[in-house]
Amino acid sequence: xxxxxxxxxxxxxxxxxxxxxxxxxxxxxxxxxxxxxxxxxxxxxxxxxxxxxxxxxxxxxxxxxxxxxxxxxxxxxxxxxxxxxxxxxxxxxxxxxxxxxxxxxxxxxxxxxxxxxxxxxxxxxxxxxxxxxxxxxxxxxxxxxxxxxxxxxxxxxxxxxxxxxxxxxxxxxxxxxxxxxxxxxxxxxxxxxxxxxxxxxxxxxxxxxxxxxxxxxxxxxxxxxxxxxxxxxxxxxxxxxxxxxxxxxxxxxxxx
Amino acid sequence: xxxxxxxxxxxxxxxxxxxxxxxxxxxxxxxxxxxxxxxxxxxxxxxxxxxxxxxxxxxxxxxxxxxxxxxxxxxxxxxxxxxxxxxxxxxxxxxxxxxxxxxxxxxxxxxxxxxxxxxxxxxxxxxxxxxxxxxxxxxxxxxxxxxxxxxxxxxxxxxxxxxxxxxxxxxxxxxxxxxxxxxxxxxxxxxxxxxxxxxxxxxxxxxxxxxxxxxxxxxxxxxxxxxxxxxxxxxxxxxxxxxxxxxxxxxxxxxxxxxxxxxxxxxxxxxxxxxxxxxxxxxxxxxxxxxxxxxxxxxxxxxxxxxxxxxxxxxxxxxxxxxxxxxxxxxxxxxxxxxxxxxxxxxxxxxxxxxxxxxxxxxxxxxxxxxxxxxxxxxxxxxxxxx
Numbered sequence: 001x002x003x004x005x006x007x008x009x010x011x012x013x014x015x016x017x018x019x020x021x022x023x024x025x026x027x028x029x030x031x032x033x034x035x036x037x038x039x040x041x042x043x044x045x046x047x048x049x050x051x052x053x054x055x056x057x058x059x060x061x062x063x064x065x066x067x068x069x070x071x072x073x074x075x076x077x078x079x080x081x082x083x084x085x086x087x088x089x090x091x092x093x094x095x096x097x098x099x100x101x102x103x104x105x106x107x108x109x110x111x112x113x114x115x116x117x118x119x120x121x122x123x124x125x126x127x128x129x130x131x132x133x134x135x136x137x138x139x140x141x142x143x144x145x146x147x148x149x150x151x152x153x154x155x156x157x158x159x160x161x162x163x164x165x166x167x168x169x170x171x172x173x174x175x176x177x178x179x180x181x182x183x184x185x186x187x188x189x190x191x192x193x194x195x196x197x198x199x200x201x202x203x204x205x206x207x208x209x210x211x212x213x214x215x216x217x218x219x220x221x222x223x224x225x226x227x228x229x230x231x232x233x234x235x236x237x238x239x240x241x242x243x244x245x246x247x248x249x250x251x252x253x254x255x256x
Numbered sequence: 257x258x259x260x261x262x263x264x265x266x267x268x269x270x271x272x273x274x275x276x277x278x279x280x281x282x283x284x285x286x287x288x289x290x291x292x293x294x295x296x297x298x299x300x301x302x303x304x305x306x307x308x309x310x311x312x313x314x315x316x317x318x319x320x321x322x323x324x325x326x327x328x329x330x331x332x333x334x335x336x337x338x339x340x341x342x343x344x345x346x347x348x349x350x351x352x353x354x355x356x357x358x359x360x361x362x363x364x365x366x367x368x369x370x371x372x373x374x375x376x377x378x379x380x381x382x383x384x385x386x387x388x389x390x391x392x393x394x395x396x397x398x399x400x401x402x403x404x405x406x407x408x409x410x411x412x413x414x415x416x417x418x419x420x421x422x423x424x425x426x427x428x429x430x431x432x433x434x435x436x437x438x439x440x441x442x443x444x445x446x447x448x449x450x451x452x453x454x455x456x457x458x459x460x461x462x463x464x465x466x467x468x469x470x471x472x473x474x475x476x477x478x479x480x481x482x483x484x485x486x487x488x489x490x491x492x493x494x495x496x497x498x499x500x501x502x503x504x505x506x507x508x509x510x511x512x513x514x515x516x517x518x519x520x521x522x523x524x525x526x527x528x529x530x531x532x533x534x535x536x537x538x539x540x541x542x543x544x545x546x547x548x549x550x551x552x553x554x555x556x557x558x559x560x561x562x563x564x565x566x567x568x569x570x571x572x573x574x575x576x577x578x579x580x581x582x583x584x585x586x587x588x589x590x591x592x593x594x595x596x597x598x599x600x601x602x603x604x605x606x607x608x609x610x611x612x613x614x615x616x617x618x619x620x621x622x623x624x625x626x627x628x629x630x631x632x633x634x635x636x637x638x639x640x641x642x643x
Contacts, residue, residue: 171523173522183519186515194507194568195570196568196572200565200566201564203562205524205562208520
């Protein structure tokens with residue numbers, strides 16, 4: 001386990017003495033103004049009691065210093081658990097965590113770096129952090145209707161995590177956003193090797209067209225169209241018009 | 257990963273491909289062969305799984321060692337057969353009929369584990385080449401110096417030089433200095449294995465000069481920097497224009513295909529399933545099941561109409577056009593040149609048409625060639641009996 005500090009949201013634990021000292025000395029400093037606590041548990045850990053002890057320590061500090069913080073627990077390294085046992089173990093841990101976290105409310109995810117679960121977890125975390133998410137969703141919904149798109153998805157620009165989406169035509173694959181996050185990130189890495197980044201992408205097949213484009217300084221948008229009679233240029237035009245609108249939305253509502 | 261049909265030790269007579277008439281069915285048995293040989297645990301099966309089945313490289317760790325010859329038909333722009341040999345095969349076993357194995361038009365790929373002591377592998381390579389060359393001097397011999405991902409760049413070059421030197425010396429000693437051997441440094445963890453396979457396959461494409469010429473014409477008339485003709489499923493490029501191939505360009509083009517296929521898998525599939533079934537009926541399912549790759553059906557069918565565009569921040573544009581069921585053209589050009597995209601689109605159309613004609617011609621001549629080869633084969637069998 002490692003300690004990470006992520007944009008001022010403080011994350012988690014271990015490395016015994018170092019952490020103990022650090023926690024003791026700077027406890028108030030670390031846990032002041034925390035918006036989100038993300039606590040990562042190793043599912044294979046042999047010292048569950050000790051993990052829990054640390055965790056509760058953190059919670060106490062949170063409770064004392066920033067009691068409105070959102071708390072997320074990642075039950076991590078799930079790939080090491082047999083597939084049929086995963087659900088069971090996860091529910092067990094979740095229940096235990098819930099009781100231990102009283103009176104704070106927590107959200108937990110089973111994650112692994114080897115599949116899309118981590119994207120899913122992080123996407124929900126990011127999603128919960130956006131202050132005007134409802135408003136964003138309704139604007140996205142309008143945009144999708146105007147474009148006559150099957151689906152419009154908003155991604156965070158550096159991580160490709162899903163911020164929000166609007167689906168007009170239901171899709172059978174519920175994990176598609178995590179997959180797309182993953183694919184796009186892979187491709188971003190390939191572009192990096194080529195000393196470039198991608199600006200926009202258009203994928204047109206017989207039965208659908210997908211458009212990726214920069215929307216605002218912090219986001220990419222993906223528009224899925226299944227009506228092949230709509231020219232690419234029309235959709236691109238729609239995106240570029242929407243750009244100004246969403247930019248405004250972001251400036252007024254997203255704290256920098 | 258889904259499972260694929262492989263045919264073990266029997267000639268494949270599958271009704272592959274609905275675009276080939278029945279009268280040409282025997283062609284299937286005379287498709288060019290890729291013989292993959294090498295010592296055990298040198299990585300032969302891993303290569304085959306990664307290149308032709310899209311297996312993620314890290315999963316190949318769990319592959320069992322191959323203990324019999326595995327033949328597999330690859331249906332693509334040229335239909336060919338991949339024979340994966342077990343490392344411990346005994347050439348002096350009476351069941352090992354070199355005439356049958358080496359007799360066909362194709363390539364022999366010998367895989368050497370560069371991380372291991374390769375002296376034994378080299379003597380095996382020598383044995384294999386001399387034997388195969390006697391039977392069929394037309395085979396192309398390719399040596400993959402494999403698993404080089406763990407070696408430093410300098411050491412890679414040294415290893416290649418050493419292996420190349422020893423092999424050619426050995427061959428000169430037995431008077432076979434004219435056997436053309438090509439050497440490649442490969443690894444399944446990067447694009448080098450695809451690049452090597454591309455070059456191997458290109459030697460087996462009789463239309464290569466024509467294709468290259470077409471690509472050159474396309475490039476010069478549309479202001480394209482680099483163009484590749486890709487086999488979509490394996491991401492092998494079967495031809496490129498005559499400007500030098502830069503590994504980075506190849507990688508980004510091949511990654512582009514990846515991302516397009518992946519996204520198309522998600523959004524192309526739901527609506528198209530019934531549609532495909534209706535059009536192709538049972539034939540299609542057959543192609544899918546013996547089509548050798550788990551997700552063969554969807555990708556190839558969509559490949560035909562695919563058209564994609566990626567704009568990069570460094571002023572380059574990547575452009576993909578489906579050419580036929582198996583092939584896609586991927587181009588890299590400057591965005592200034594892309595201004596005239598109407599013209600470029602028109603040129604793509606012409607190119608697509610030209611490629612279709614080239615392969616149409618091949619289909620007509622296939623039957624003819626087959627007849628000639630049969631005659632040649634029967635002659636050589638008679639010769640052998642006589643001798």
